[in-house]
Amino acid sequence: MFELETGQYVMVALGALFVGLGKGGLPGVGNLTVVLLALALPAKASVGVLLPILISADIVAVIVYRRHAMWSYIAKLAPWTVVGILVGWVVFSRVDDAQMKVVIGAILLSMCAVHFFRRWQRRNETEKDSLPHHPAFIIGTGVIGGFATMVANAAGPVAALYFIASGLPKYAYIGTAAWFFFLVNLFKVPFMMQLGIIDAGSITFSLRFIPYALLGAVVAPFIVKHINQKWFDFLIWFFVIIGGLKLVL
Numbered sequence: 001m002f003e004l005e006t007g008q009y010v011m012v013a014l015g016a017l018f019v020g021l022g023k024g025g026l027p028g029v030g031n032l033t034v035v036l037l038a039l040a041l042p043a044k045a046s047v048g049v050l051l052p053i054l055i056s057a058d059i060v061a062v063i064v065y066r067r068h069a070m071w072s073y074i075a076k077l078a079p080w081t082v083v084g085i086l087v088g089w090v091v092f093s094r095v096d097d098a099q100m101k102v103v104i105g106a107i108l109l110s111m112c113a114v115h116f117f118r119r120w121q122r123r124n125e126t127e128k129d130s131l132p133h134h135p136a137f138i139i140g141t142g143v144i145g146g147f148a149t150m151v152a153n154a155a156g157p158v159a160a161l162y163f164i165a166s167g168l169p170k171y172a173y174i175g176t177a178a179w180f181f182f183l184v185n186l187f188k189v190p191f192m193m194q195l196g197i198i199d200a201g202s203i204t205f206s207l208r209f210i211p212y213a214l215l216g217a218v219v220a221p222f223i224v225k226h227i228n229q230k231w232f233d234f235l236i237w238f239f240v241i242i243g244g245l246k247l248v249l
Contacts, residue, residue: 002041002205011040016209020070020155020216023057023178026223030156031108035243038152043100044092048197050153052206053213055185060217061178068175073166074183077142078157081184084146089191092151104152105247111148111157113242118161138162150185150191156181164240 004012015036022029037046095103141162149155159180163173192198 002045003061008040011036012049012209013212015040015050016212017216019050019053020055020060020202020218021214021220022216023061024217024220026220031111031240032152032243034104034108034154036153038101038104038241038247040055041125043097043104044095044197045202047092047100047104047153048152048192048195048202049206049209051185051192051198051201053210054153054209055182055189056214057217058178058182058185060214061174061226062182065175065178067169068171069179070168070172072174073163073168073176074180076138077145077162077180078183080139081143081146081149081155082187084143084148085150085188085191086145086146087143088150089195091147091193092197100151101247104154105244105249107148107152107154108240108244109248111154112237112244114157114161116155118157119155128132146184150188155184170221 002008015033018029018033018036022033033050034046037050040046041049043173091103126246141158145162148158153215159177163177168176189198
């Protein structure tokens with residue numbers, strides 16, 4: 001499908017590895033994956049290449065955390081996520097690669113803004129549940145998250161905003177998010193196929209990098225034990241911001 005130079009191969013392989021690390025418990029890595037693939041490959045094609053890799057890591061996460069899902073939260077968010085996916089599907093069919101790079105970069109920078117706004121809002125323990133549990137909030141996060149995941153596979157921070165605001169305990173959060181993204185990513189497949197960005201060639205290409213994602217999911221728990229989380233988070237978001245700016249500019 002693509003003839004990759006060494007640097008491009010390394011970026012895609014690292015992106016797949018980061019997928020596994022993210023599913024294995026290292027937050028914030030997923031958006032860096034989007035940056036790496038969008039820089040290494042044509043922007044629209046990168047979205048289709050990444051989806052099977054995400055699904056492979058989703059399967060691992062679902063197997064590990066399958067008993068911790070809170071289905072009522074998924075049921076509230078899913079219909080509006082579907083609406084956002086449909087909007088993203090329409091947009092995707094009307095933009096070229098250059099425009100898609102700008103769209104992906106803008107979404108990533110928006111996700112960063114959501115992340116840091118959430119951290120600022122939770123700076124005091126007494127404010128950690130201050131985000132309103134209002135239908136408008138559920139609708140907004142669902143639609144925005146669906147759009148982001150359709151055009152850039154970058155809905156993580158938006159969905160996290162909803163699940164965290166809902167006050168889910170640690171393992172319930174991980175299990176619910178695992179099932180949610182697994183189902184959402186499967187739902188996106190026929191739309192990606194209709195757009196022509198997933199086909200036999202792209203799947204064959206993706207299969208070359210799925211082992212890196214599985215490796216990341218296996219080693220993530222060991223990394224979590226030995227890395228300074230604050231520095232890790234800082235570096236991840238720093239490179240996401242740099243990559244997002246590069247895509248936009």
